[in-house]
Amino acid sequence: MEQAVQHLEITYKEIVKTFLHRKSELGLYEAQQFSKVLLEHQISPEELVSVHRAVLEELFPAVPEEVIDSFDLLLEVMMGYGLAYREHQSLRDRQL
Amino acid sequence: MEQAVQHLEITYKEIVKTFLHRKSELGLYEAQQFSKVLLEHQISPEELVSVHRAVLEELFPAVPEEVIDSFDLLLEVMMGYGLAYREHQSLRDRQL
Numbered sequence: 001m002e003q004a005v006q007h008l009e010i011t012y013k014e015i016v017k018t019f020l021h022r023k024s025e026l027g028l029y030e031a032q033q034f035s036k037v038l039l040e041h042q043i044s045p046e047e048l049v050s051v052h053r054a055v056l057e058e059l060f061p062a063v064p065e066e067v068i069d070s071f072d073l074l075l076e077v078m079m080g081y082g083l084a085y086r087e088h089q090s091l092r093d094r095q096l
Numbered sequence: 097m098e099q100a101v102q103h104l105e106i107t108y109k110e111i112v113k114t115f116l117h118r119k120s121e122l123g124l125y126e127a128q129q130f131s132k133v134l135l136e137h138q139i140s141p142e143e144l145v146s147v148h149r150a151v152l153e154e155l156f157p158a159v160p161e162e163v164i165d166s167f168d169l170l171l172e173v174m175m176g177y178g179l180a181y182r183e184h185q186s187l188r189d190r191q192l
Contacts, residue, residue, distance in 0.1 A: 019169045020162050031169050035176030045141055045177045052170050060163055066116050067156055067163065073115045073127050074148050080131030081141045081181060088184030091191070 008043065013055045020059075042089070044082035049075045104139065109151045116155075138185070140178035145171045 015034055019027030038048060053071035056063060111130055115123030134144060149167035152159060 016166055016169060020165060027169065028172050031172040032176070035173040038173065039176050039180060045174060048173060048177075049170070052166070056163060056166060060160060063159065063163055064156060067152060067159055069116060070112055070148070070152060073112060073123065074145070076124050076127040077131040077134065077144060078141060080128070080135050081144075081177060084135060084184055085177060085180055088180055088187065091184065091187050095187070 008038075008047075009051050009054055012048075012051050013058065016052075016055050016059065044078075045085065046075045046078040046082045049078050104134075104143075105147050105150055108144075108147050109154065112148075112151050112155065140174075141181065142171045142174040142178045145174050 011034065015027065015030045018030060049071060053068060053075075057068055107130065111123065111126045114126060145167060149164060149171075153164055
């Protein structure tokens with residue numbers, strides 16, 4: 001899992017770079033495709049928020065610490081959605 | 097809904113401020129409570145990401161534009177989770 005998340009970070013960093021440098025529809029299309037991959041691999045929304053923070057720290061080392069810290073809060077709130085999402089998966093599995 | 101989201105932004109801004117200034121357990125506790133309120137009001141994860149961005153822009157006007165822009169991407173990916181979450185609600189409603 002640790003390794004999968006590392007790959008995710010590398011992949012996501014490339015998507016962020018494409019998006020920011022070209023600000024194109026292509027970036028958003030890649031994001032939608034990536035979103036599907038994340039859901040397939042059962043990556044939780046809070047994990048993605050954590051990857052987003054790591055990528056921002058890498059790409060923009062001068063970003064104020066408080067902005068980076070604020071992601072801890074976003075992450076915490078996202079955990080509620082993560083829980084609902086995992087419940088969704090278990091409900092769906094029971095219906096299959 | 098527009099008004100509700102405006103209130104959310106005000107509430108969330110206060111939570112972010114508490115969290116950043118005190119970096120205390122209290123901030124995280126507030127975040128967990130807020131997470132429950134969001135789920136009760138069927139606020140999607142992408143809406144929350146949008147509120148987070150708006151609050152950061154307000155609190156840290158000097159943050160590089162690219163960091164703010166990167167939220168468009170996070171928002172896009174979160175839409176996948178939002179969809180799964182709404183499916184979860186509809187599945188649950190059918191089971192009640």
